[in-house]
Amino acid sequence: MAKASLSVNEVRDMMLAAADRIIESEPILTDADRALGDGDHGVGMERGMNAVKEALAGKDFPSAGKVFVAVGTAMMSSMGGASGAIFGILFRSGGKAMGDATEFTAAGLASLLREGTDQVMTKGAKPGDKTMVDALFPAAEKAAEVSGEPITDALGAVAAAAAAGRDASENMIATMGRAKTLGENSLGKPDAGAVSVAIILAAMSDFAAGL
Amino acid sequence: MKKLINNPLKCADELLEGLVEAYNGECRHVGTRSIVKNNIPEGKVSLLIGGGSGHEPIYHGLVGRNLADGAACGDIFAAPPPNIVLEATEAVNRGKGVLYLYGNYAGDVLNFDIGAELASDDDIEVRTVLIWDDVCSAPPTQKHNRRGIAGLVPIVKLVGAASQKLGTLAELEAVAKKAVLQTRSVGVSMSPGSIPATGKPTFNIDEDKIGLGMGIHGEPGVGEIPMATADDLTVMMLDLIFDDYEKDDEVAALASGDEILLVVNSLGATTMMELLIALRKAKAVLTERGIKTYDVLIGDFVTCQEMSGISFSITRLDDELKQYWDMPCQSVCYSKMEGHYGG
Numbered sequence: 001m002a003k004a005s006l007s008v009n010e011v012r013d014m015m016l017a018a019a020d021r022i023i024e025s026e027p028i029l030t031d032a033d034r035a036l037g038d039g040d041h042g043v044g045m046e047r048g049m050n051a052v053k054e055a056l057a058g059k060d061f062p063s064a065g066k067v068f069v070a071v072g073t074a075m076m077s078s079m080g081g082a083s084g085a086i087f088g089i090l091f092r093s094g095g096k097a098m099g100d101a102t103e104f105t106a107a108g109l110a111s112l113l114r115e116g117t118d119q120v121m122t123k124g125a126k127p128g129d130k131t132m133v134d135a136l137f138p139a140a141e142k143a144a145e146v147s148g149e150p151i152t153d154a155l156g157a158v159a160a161a162a163a164a165g166r167d168a169s170e171n172m173i174a175t176m177g178r179a180k181t182l183g184e185n186s187l188g189k190p191d192a193g194a195v196s197v198a199i200i201l202a203a204m205s206d207f208a209a210g211l
Numbered sequence: 212m213k214k215l216i217n218n219p220l221k222c223a224d225e226l227l228e229g230l231v232e233a234y235n236g237e238c239r240h241v242g243t244r245s246i247v248k249n250n251i252p253e254g255k256v257s258l259l260i261g262g263g264s265g266h267e268p269i270y271h272g273l274v275g276r277n278l279a280d281g282a283a284c285g286d287i288f289a290a291p292p293p294n295i296v297l298e299a300t301e302a303v304n305r306g307k308g309v310l311y312l313y314g315n316y317a318g319d320v321l322n323f324d325i326g327a328e329l330a331s332d333d334d335i336e337v338r339t340v341l342i343w344d345d346v347c348s349a350p351p352t353q354k355h356n357r358r359g360i361a362g363l364v365p366i367v368k369l370v371g372a373a374s375q376k377l378g379t380l381a382e383l384e385a386v387a388k389k390a391v392l393q394t395r396s397v398g399v400s401m402s403p404g405s406i407p408a409t410g411k412p413t414f415n416i417d418e419d420k421i422g423l424g425m426g427i428h429g430e431p432g433v434g435e436i437p438m439a440t441a442d443d444l445t446v447m448m449l450d451l452i453f454d455d456y457e458k459d460d461e462v463a464a465l466a467s468g469d470e471i472l473l474v475v476n477s478l479g480a481t482t483m484m485e486l487l488i489a490l491r492k493a494k495a496v497l498t499e500r501g502i503k504t505y506d507v508l509i510g511d512f513v514t515c516q517e518m519s520g521i522s523f524s525i526t527r528l529d530d531e532l533k534q535y536w537d538m539p540c541q542s543v544c545y546s547k548m549e550g551h552y553g554g
Contacts, residue, residue, distance in 0.1 A: 026409075027409075030406075030409055030411060034411065034412075034413065034414065037428075039288075039406050039409070039411060039412075039413050039414070040287065040288045040289055040406060040428075042409070043220075043286075043287075043406065043408040043409060044286070044289055047220070047286065076292055076293065076294075076325075077292050077293070077294045078292065079286075079289065079292065080263070080285040080286050080289040080290045080291050080292045080295070080318065080322060081263070081285065081286075081288075081289035081290050081318040081322075082290065082316075082317040082318035082321055083318070084289070084290075084292050084318075084322065085290075085292070085293070085318065085321035085322050085325060086321065088293075123321060176317065
């Protein structure tokens with residue numbers, strides 16, 4: 001059933017569900033990264049999401065944005081690697097951009113993804129470079145389009161946009177990160193970071209839809 | 212894969228505990244995952260290195276006497292997060308600033324840069340010099356995009372020695388830049404290492420193929436070539452290094468009379484027997500060109516678990532760098548006495 005917004009505790013539980021989904025997906029992420037990188041993305045994401053669970057479970061937060069800031073801090077300080085820093089920047093800057101709102105609406109989702117994506121892109125990646133930005137950027141664009149919709153509908157649309165972005169990354173040549181030295185050999189496989197972004201947004205959407 | 216570990220997710224922490232024991236009081240464990248030399252004198256310009264674990268004995272094995280003051284250690288094959296970079300920075304700082312010297316990987320750069328920002332909030336001055344010696348990872352015109360591999364060993368040794376002598380961060384930065392600019396490496400791999408946490412190989416390669424330009428994290432190389440003899444492979448790898456010095460406008464070509472440090476590194480599983488066979492040929496090639504080996508470093512310095520492969524690194528010395536090379540040093544990764552072998 002469509003819901004206009006989520007409460008702070010629902011946001012927390014949604015991110016706990018996203019953490020569990022990533023932990024379950026470790027083998028998928030490991031395989032995706034082995035094809036193009038050094039194969040440590042799955043383990044790193046698993047470590048980051050275990051830290052997220054520790055930071056969120058049973059805790060109260062003053063705003064929806066603070067939940068995402070806590071997600072980013074936990075990932076940044078536990079994961080290391082490029083992914084830890086980038087996911088940290090995404091959720092910390094995006095969460096701060098949401099202000100003090102205690103309801104998580106489609107407009108809040110749009111702020112989260114716009115600011116988070118912009119800040120990630122200041123580190124050099126742009127759409128088409130075969131990085132997580134290829135899932136994030138279309139998700140942020142879609143979120144802006146649907147910012148007046150109920151949150152459940154908006155999350156569904158955004159998750160679909162991220163999944164399409166992940167699929168599109170298969171046909172890109174890596175120019176950033178460790179896969180960049182592969183050149184055209186990186187064709188045909190999705191970027192592991194884009195896979196992670198798509199999984200997180202899908203889990204968020206599924207959780208909200210089940211409320 | 213039979214692997215002598217306990218909890219696969221605790222490898223980085225447990226190896227660091229062991230490393231501290233290997234240092235036997237020379238270094239200590241600090242914070243979440245940093246290793247720091249004891250008794251760093253007040254007023255010293257500090258040298259901080261670091262990177263992912265799992266490549267032992269680097270980087271954290273290069274903390275020691277006349278070497279680095281500390282290392283920020285990541286998990287297995289992962290850059291250290293910013294909070295670890297910060298804790299290490301604070302622990303090595305003696306008021307004259309901290310030079311960050313590490314391999315050029317996206318993850319390391321992102322995390323060390325955030326760490327440097329946090330350190331500047333604490334009024335600690337930080338400068339960064341990236342190590343990018345792997346000639347197969349980008350052409351000479353884009354060498355700042357290259358990865359750092361085994362050339363880091365002579366570079367850290369030289370800069371560590373310089374950090375004992377130089378009074379300012381700017382002077383130390385200049386020596387580090389010079390050492391990086393004069394260092395080139397080429398690596399190959401014959402079989403993958405494994406990720407301790409998953410037990411999976413880091414990449415796949417056919418039995419009869421060699422991955423040319425393979426990264427130390429097991430990133431697939433820039434190309435695969437048929438398996439070759441030690442002599443043929445050595446000639447091919449050194450030619451890539453010579454070519455690179457020649458094509459790079461910022462450095463002179465390696466010429467007769469030049470004095471170099473030669474590193475012959477095993478990526479883990481390649482034996483000393485194989486390294487020595489390769490060194491024998493390398494020395495013949497260098498001698499033919501009139502290039503003098505001032506010192507040879509041979510062994511497993513920069514590894515990727517049980518990955519098999521070899522890399523050659525060359526650092527060209529001038530009088531200033533030679534003076535820093537001649538200083539003795541001691542650490543788990545590399546130790547030498549004053550001067551040089553045969554000198």
